[in-house]
Amino acid sequence: MTSNESTVTVTRPIVLGEVLFDCFENRQRVLGGAPFNVAWNLQGLGESPLFLSAIGDDDLGQSVLQTMKNWDMDSTGLQVVSDRPTGTVQVSVDNGQPSYQIVEHQAYDFLDQARLLKDARLADQPTDSMLYCGTLALRGAANRQSIQALIAQWTGPRFVDLNLRPPHFDPAWLPALLDNATWVKLNDEELAKLTGKTIQDPDSIVQAVAIMRSRYGQANYLVTCGSRGAHALMGDNRFFQPAVAPDQLMDTVGAGDAFTAATMAGLINDIPIDRTLAAASRLASRVCTLKGATTMDRTLYHGLFTA
Ligand SMILES: OC[C@H]1O[C@H](O)[C@H](O)[C@@H]1O
Numbered sequence: 477m478t479s480n481e482s483t484v485t486v487t488r489p490i491v492l493g494e495v496l497f498d499c500f501e502n503r504q505r506v507l508g509g510a511p512f513n514v515a516w517n518l519q520g521l522g523e524s525p526l527f528l529s530a531i532g533d534d535d536l537g538q539s540v541l542q543t544m545k546n547w548d549m550d551s552t553g554l555q556v557v558s559d560r561p562t563g564t565v566q567v568s569v570d571n572g573q574p575s576y577q578i579v580e581h582q583a584y585d586f587l588d589q590a591r592l593l594k595d596a597r598l599a600d601q602p603t604d605s606m607l608y609c610g611t612l613a614l615r616g617a618a619n620r621q622s623i624q625a626l627i628a629q630w631t632g633p634r635f636v637d638l639n640l641r642p643p644h645f646d647p648a649w650l651p652a653l654l655d656n657a658t659w660v661k662l663n664d665e666e667l668a669k670l671t672g673k674t675i676q677d678p679d680s681i682v683q684a685v686a687i688m689r690s691r692y693g694q695a696n697y698l699v700t701c702g703s704r705g706a707h708a709l710m711g712d713n714r715f716f717q718p719a720v721a722p723d724q725l726m727d728t729v730g731a732g733d734a735f736t737a738a739t740m741a742g743l744i745n746d747i748p749i750d751r752t753l754a755a756a757s758r759l760a761s762r763v764c765t766l767k768g769a770t771t772m773d774r775t776l777y778h779g780l781f782t783a
Contacts, residue, residue, distance in 0.1 A: 487632075487744055490596060491515040492528040492623065493610035494584040495540055495554075496563030498729060498768050506729075506768025507543055509563060509584070510639045511610040513730045513769040517737030517759065519549050520777040523744065528595055529613075530555040532583040536562035547772065553595045557583040572725045572764070578641055584613055589622035596626055606744060608635045608736075609653065615644045624652050633658035633743075636695075637736055640666045654692035659743075661698040661736050678707065678714065685709050698739060700732050706757065708739075708749055717753035722764035730769020735760040738780060747781060755780040 493511025500506070507516070515527040527549065531537030533556050540562060544551045563582035568575050596607075607630050614620045627634065636657045639645075647670065654660060664675040673684040685697045697709040701719075708715040735756040742752025762776050763769060 487605045489515075489518055489523055489525045489606050489608060489740055489744060490528065490553075491518070491525045491608045492592075492596075492626070493608075493613045493637075494563055494582070495527070495529045495531065496565050496582065496584065497536055497539075498565050498567045500567050500569070500767065504767060505564075506766075506770060507540065508565065508730060508769045509610075510612065510637060510730075510733050511608065513733035514608055514610075514637070514737045514740070515549065516547065516770045517734050517763075517777075518741060519547055520774065521737060521741040521759075521780070522777075523741055524550065526550055526553050526595070528553040528587075528592060530557045530560075530583040530587055532556070532560050532562040533558040534562055536564070537583070555583075555588055555591055557586045560586055567727075567729060567768075569727045569729070572727050574727055574729045576641060578612065578644055580615075580644075585616040585619055587613070587619050587622050589618075589625060592622050593626060593629070605632045606635055606658075606740060607632060608637065608740065610637045611639050611649070611653070612641055612644055614649050614653070620649065627652065635659040635661065635736070635740060637733075638662040638666055638670075640669060650692055654688075654695060656693060657695040659698060659739075660688070660692075660695045661700070661732075661739075663732060664699060664701040664704075667699055675701075678716065681707050682709065682714060698736070700735055700760075702728070706735065706753060708753060710749065715749050715753060717750075717757050720757045720761035722761045725764050726767050728764050730766075731760040731763050733769060734763040742781070751781060754783075758783060 494509035495512040496509040497505040498508035515525040518525040560583040566577040671684040671687040700706045705718045738756035738759045
């Protein structure tokens with residue numbers, strides 16, 4: 477956010493999950509991983525997220541550290557796992573739509589629980605700090621236990637990003653993850669998969685979210701539907717935001733994460749939800765013009781909340 481539109485930030489978002497390199501078919505490597513993308517965009521939006529993850533003791537890990545430093549990001553929450561590689565994902569893009577081959581047993585799968593809880597500085601956080609959790613880092617049993625321990629102690633708002641990346645997801649994780657969550661974000665396909673509903677119009681979204689709420693509690697929901705816009709369901713109210721078409725589509729990698737980050741920034745800064753969703757749509761659209769999810773180009777973040 478630019479200085480003339482920000483309000484005083486009293487909380488610091490904490491973002492937990494994977495950091496990795498998205499490796500494209502042309503051999504280009506771009507920093508990514510949904511939680512990392514969210515943290516990166518929050519930083520671009522003027523927040524100071526604490527990012528909790530792990531890298532390997534290798535060149536890619538050094539590159540993560542250096543790039544975070546260049547972006548003025550706090551890397552104190554980054555663990556080094558010496559016997560595992562820094563994460564990578566093979567990305568194929570067809571007509572702008574990515575598919576991912578996600579490599580297993582990566583450094584981010586082996587978070588040290590004591591260090592994680594310490595870095596989250598539970599006692600020091602203002603009670604209204606927002607904790608973001610993705611789902612990929614839950615795939616290992618030890619990580620799952622660590623993340624559940626952190627969630628169990630968390631008293632502030634929680635934002636859960638359901639990234640269903642088969643086969644790295646199990647609905648059995650959902651009760652612990654969604655219980656008492658403040659916000660849940662997923663896309664229309666994920667909502668359809670989890671509820672068995674066909675998602676085709678606002679009514680079906682409302683019905684599917686009602687199913688999710690009956691199972692997992694009364695969170696607010698953010699449902700993104702690609703070029704068909706996004707819906708925020710807050711209590712009984714639903715807000716719709718049309719999608720902004722990108723100037724020139726490169727790929728949609730990280731568009732949803734950009735949407736999440738701008739939404740979190742709006743919530744943290746008490747910006748009205750309609751303005752927040754409009755900004756989120758703009759940022760998602762701009763990310764679609766990039767190869768991959770992240771860029772050092774700060775103009776990406778200009779005028780998002782004022783346009
Ligand atoms: O949401 C996009 C991210 O998810 C995938 O896991 C890719 O790594 C990419 O950066």
